[in-house]
Amino acid sequence: MLIVFNKPYGVLCQFTGEGSTLKDYINIPGIYPAGRLDKDSEGLLILTDDGRLQNQLTHPRYGKQKTYWCQVDGLMDHITCGLMQRGIELSDGPASAIRCNVIEPPRVPARNPPVRFRKNIPTSWVEMTLDEGRNRQVRRMTADVGFPTLRLIRVSIGNYQLNNLLPGEYRVIDANRAELCDAKKTQSYRRHVRRR
Secondary structure, eight states, X not given: OEEEEEEOTTOBSSSSSSSSBGGGTOOOTTOEESSOOOTTOEEEEEEESOHHHHHHHHOGGGOOOEEEEEEEESOOOHHHHHHHHHOEEETTEEEOOXXXXXXXXXXXXXXXXXXXXXXXXXXXXXEEEESOOOTTHHHHHHHHTTOOEEEEEEEEETTEXXXXXXXXXXXXXXXXXXXXXXXXXXXXXXXOOOOO
């Protein structure tokens, strides 16, 4: 089994612990996250009961590409994106993006709580693709080039896409990685963010 989940902001990528966890959204036994997203990051999280698949999705040797939409503090330009593609030096070694492009603000639900803006400093959005997943790598890369990350949404891992899932919703996929249901039935697998 494989589950594609849109992890909301503030949710821990585990089923136990204090605060908001995966158990608040998914009640299916025997599945585990394939990789992680930080508590303050959003978007695509894959869960599975297949250890082999979990390893293929997370082990660096498989080089699964992960794409993120990143809202940054300031107006990033294509020159800065090019710098991150060529490579920069982080505290744990060199890092580079496979692709980095400035994009129009994507149509995404507002975050709860909202991003804090500075009155006189605009923001911009970049789409960045990596083939590794070091701790807080996207955030560290954008900060290193002078554009701190305000909001980070993972939109794809390999061939798996976030598509139209809203925060807190998930879709179940079968063992052959084919959708179990059509778009109308997908709704029955969804769980919305709980009201607080």
